[in-house]
Amino acid sequence: MAKFNPSRLKLARTRRGLTMTALAKKAGLSLRMIVDYEKDYCLYEPSEQTIASFVDVLKYPADFFFGEDIESIDPSTVSFRSLKKMTSAQEGAAIGAGQLGLIVSDYFEQYFKLPELNLIDLRGETPESAARALRDYWKLGSKSIFNMVHLLEMNGIKVFSLSENTAEVDAYSFWKAGKAYVFLNNQKTAERSRFDAAHELGHLVLHKHGTPQGKDIEIEANEFASAFLMPKENILAAKMRNPSLDAVLQLRHNWKVSTFALIYRMRQAGALTTWQYNNLVREASARGFRLREDQVMERERSMIIDSLLDALADDGITLPVISRQLNIPVGELSNLLFRFGLIQSI
Incomplete structure (x- = not known):
């Protein structure tokens, strides 16, 4: 017969973003019980009612708590x-x-x-x-x-x-x-x-x-x-002497990156002067590209x-x-x- 596995209780609890205190409160158990159930060597098996409480709170099936050790x-x-x-x-x-x-x-x-x-x-x-x-x-x-x-x-x-x-x-x-x-x-x-x-x-x-x-x-x-x-x-091969934001938008589709990622890369690669970079950043920000792109990829x-x-x-x-x-x-x-x-x- 499979035995209750503490590592599985801990995994289900952490996946739900709960502390041991929060789980205890939601499951109607004492904190001491939860601590004991999560110890590497659990001294006693949870009752069927306790397992049912874990299932209700954590939304994991009962059999999950009785499997092999979780890596x-x-x-x-x-x-x-x-x-x-x-x-x-x-x-x-x-x-x-x-x-x-x-x-x-x-x-x-x-x-x-x-x-x-x-x-x-x-x-x-x-x-x-x-x-x-x-x-x-x-x-x-x-x-x-x-x-x-x-x-x-x-x-x-x-x-x-x-x-x-x-x-x-x-x-x-x-x-x-x-x-x-x-x-x-x-x-x-x-x-x-x-x-x-x-x-x-x-x-x-x-x-x-x-x-x-x-x-x-x-x-x-x-x-x-x-x-x-x-x-x-490839960035340098584009050779945009006076790069416009619309030209950058066309290029970004080649590499499937965000507008700002491409502008930053162009500056890093030496394809933009500081003045060009700052202008593109200002225009891209004004046109809302920090929050969304011109087309959905x-x-x-x-x-x-x-x-x-x-x-x-x-x-x-x-x-x-x-x-x-x-x-x-x-x-x-x-x-x-x-x-x-x-x-x-x-």
Whole structure:
């Protein structure tokens, strides 16, 4: 008979953004009971009534709490961008999504042979040279990247989506057991999410096996993303002597980036004078491009996950079936698998 697993209670609680005190109050239990139930070696099994309370509050099925140990993720290895601004609840919920991603990744690997990891360690390189080296390694040349999510997946990086409704969790990445993972917040604009994917790729190659937190590290990842998405030689080849904002808008569609990302990159690459840069920034701000773009870009999603789910569905293994097999709510799975807007019930 399966035993109650404290690590699973903790995961469900953190995914719902609850402290132990909050869970105790909502479940009608004492704080001491919750503390005891989350200890590595729980001394006594929760009653059926207590489990029913956990199901009611946390919206996870009862069987979830009796599975195998949940693989942990060391927060120090996760590339959170705004760690100082994040609450402990936000950090715990985001890491919880990563733990669910590990479970789903293992599930897929039971059925399919997925692309092997194809990354190089570029620690010690400048962001510009690292971006160029990785493009060369992947034989991308200087062409625009059609789909960042698919590019990462083709090279063995596990990519999942997030539904964290907070600006503090843009995206994050980490290494685990020799595998690389990236989680992208689907609440962001398509251009921002694409840039986030390149940013996290920068962390994976520049800061392998542990991402020291800090502003300098984030600047490096941003500079890598900018150089990776918009190669310097292409920016300079545009040769706009008197660049207008409308001309910049045309160019941004070539690289599928935001207006401000392109303006910044043009200045960084030496294609704009300080005066030109300031004028473009002022005009772009006046026209509202800090909040929205001139055209809505289609959001990138995982092509591999789509293929895997289609193949499983052919055998009758639909998302609700996977939900029951893993005892993970359908809503959690849909949020992880780029299935936005699907039902959120268990």
